[in-house]
Amino acid sequence: MSMQNKPQMVEAVVFFNERGICKEMLFPEFEALLDGVVNMPEFADEQMRMAYVLINPRLLIRSVVFFYLDFDEKGAADSGWNLPLRHLADNAGRGPDMGAGPIRLACRSQCPVSWHQMHLWDPGLAPGKNDLVLLRDAVKRNNLGVLVDDDMASVMVPERLQMVAEDKWQAPDPAREAADRQSEQKEQEHRVKTAQLIKQQRLRISTLSKQYEEDMARLKLHAEERLRGSQSEIHSLHMALRQQEELNTSLKAQLDEQVENFQKTREEMSQQLRALERHSRTEADILRSQFEGELQAKVAAAVAELKEQVAIRDVELAYSAEQDTQQQQEVERLKRERDEFAAQGGEQILERLSRLGVVFVVYHPGAGHLTIPLQDIARYQDNPMSYAAAKCFVSEAQYRQWLGHYQQPTCEATLSSGERCAMPIDRVETPSRFVIGESNCCARHKAGTRLRTVS
Template identity: 65%
Template sequence: MSKLKKPQLVEAVVFYNDRGICKQMLYSEFEAILDGVVGLPEFADSQVRLAYLMINARLQVRSVVFFYLDFDEDGRADTGWNLPLRQLAERAGRGPDLGAGPIRLACRSQCPVSWQQMHLWDPSLNADCNDLALLRDAVKVNSLGVLVEEEAPQVLDAERLQVAQEDSWYAPPEITKEMAEQLAEKMEKEHRLKTAQLVRQQRLRLSSLNQQNEEALARVRQAADQSNSALQEQMRALQHALRQQEEVNAGLQAQLAGETERYQASREEMALQMRALERHGRTEADILRAQFEGELQARVDAAVNEYREQLAIRDVELAYRDQVDAQLQAEINRLRQECEALEGQSGQQVLERLSQLGVVFVVYHPGAGHLTIPLTDIPRYQDNPQAYAAAKCFVSETQYRQWLAHYQQPTCEASLPSGERCSMPIDRVEAPSRFVVGESNCCPRHRAGGRLRTAG
């Protein structure tokens, strides 16, 4: 007897864009891209969604791995990318049936290696845009030029053929109870397999939809928090400017009131002198009246001119002060940049040498998993690792720190009447985006109490 040959599987890679599948190639061509021999300028400075396929000789998909790949400004693949696609495809769980039985599927929501989950993405299983159906149809077109193996008819050896007795040639075989039970058991087994396959497909679709909804909700929450913080900061700045303007106006009003009182006193004094002179003669009174009005008008004009000069001088002083402040701030920024450049010059050179040697900087943060930090993001990570991890989880830094305290010690944080902490063990929330203060970090009794107090 001839030995059965194991069917050969062809490895291929498919590129996705917003409209669907945009490029196909064999895995050998993809390795040339990873080695930097060939570049793809159409994907320059972007993160591209790809799918690794294993295809049999009948143009049927057997394994799929959905993953990300970054390209630099010249369209060359990330040199630090080292995802084990073949191992992921071989160890992946079962997926939908694309024509040759359930495939092996590795994606973000179904990853055999947990710390590789961040480099994978979930396919869309919607009826109007099904990524798996697009893969199946694209493979059937055979744009890759895969050698197709035709199905050969099975030939039986003459020695293995058995001829029934002559008396049973024309009589139909009787269906016994045992045969009926075997047939029913076989049909029930096939029905269970099909049902289990449909359940797995629906679970995968639900997991993908939940992941997409959570990421979208986290992005919306983060944008809302940032917008709220910016509005609060703008409101505080306007309130501060308003208080300063009110203080300036109050000072000017007080000064104007004092000058008015002095003018009134001077006028009253002049009026008394004029009445005293009226007793000595009308002519002398007219002279004094004219003299008084002239002096009064001169004083008023002099005072007005003096205040105008003071206001002009104050405006010039404010403009000069703003100019000096701007110059000093520019000098401070320049000195700070020089200090930062001097401080990070030696360390930056070492990091660049390590990056050129192929060293990849990977850190682990709860909730975000293992993060691959690009060289350009290392200063931002050094300034605030918690904020960097929070951004990767699509939450604010405050929410991430509160979730981290809960993650490290999942106990109730509510206070008892005695002033002590409840400290009752509670379920740990694994994702920062699902953490809600007052709900996730409290036991059911205190959460219910909190709701009753709020309703009251």
């Protein structure tokens, strides 16, 4: 075998989808994909889970890096992608033994370079869906045509043999030596398996913890959004109820005033009637008749006046509602005109830039470099902080508070003198792990410490 054909370590890249491994390629092909020489329409407008694999001549894995790669609507790779895969693989921590000793493993929960952590993902380690096992089996199938070294068995060289001194020759005990070797071999195998199992379980625990934190952050954000919506609806109902109570109070006051006036009039008429009864029964009947007629007329007039006032208020309410509807329609029309004008100007330019291959990438602490799709440009322009907070699975308020802590990691507690504590504290790198009253305070001012001190 010539030196040029001697098997060497091979770099390869593997694509994952929901069913498992869907594509394999050598690293030069992957570089051509990054350079835009070739496209992959089958992965258009998707973020793919991928793995960089270093394979030795015996088709055994030595290093693995699990990373993300975005593709645009034409299937072209993200031109801003620049992960140093070989550097990450060479400096990664130890992983499980896949046949050639513990591999070097770089993933989201075990990343040697912290600022690249958000661009990595954790492999699944569940039985039956273990991504490392899928990688091992795919490499063994050798679909990439890796050059295999069949002459790996070391040849015994006579010059390297050593002879024991004659005074140490003795008849060995084969049974005892075999038992010792077997016992030592079993003990070594047990230690290796135990170490591998511990390493695999630690990696699995770290992966599940990260996934649990992301799920908790997403559920917390959803609960906060629902709570804000419920509070807004309750506030609106309280306002409507207060207005209705004020209207009822006003009408009740008017009615009480009218009843009081009727009562006074009745008393006056009764006095006049009693005075007339002393003079003549006939005059009393006439006055009684006049009194009842006038009373009924006044009651009817009062009822008609109240009905007229209620009708006027109904008309005013209907007119007010109509005005609100017209104003809302006018606002919607102005919004549509604004969107049409904006679409005729900025969006046409953005669409032309997008067709030319321009990718809109921004950086936000905690979220990293974000590739913004064309359809999200308007939402990002309206509120960049809200957009970045959604990518980190936290609310905008929590993201702003975390950003202040991230830029200046000092204690925000207020001393008795009125000044800020400002003692340096550990920076929380992830917004979803930031807890107000805990992460932004030193050990003396944390909420938990104060509660324990009070109790």
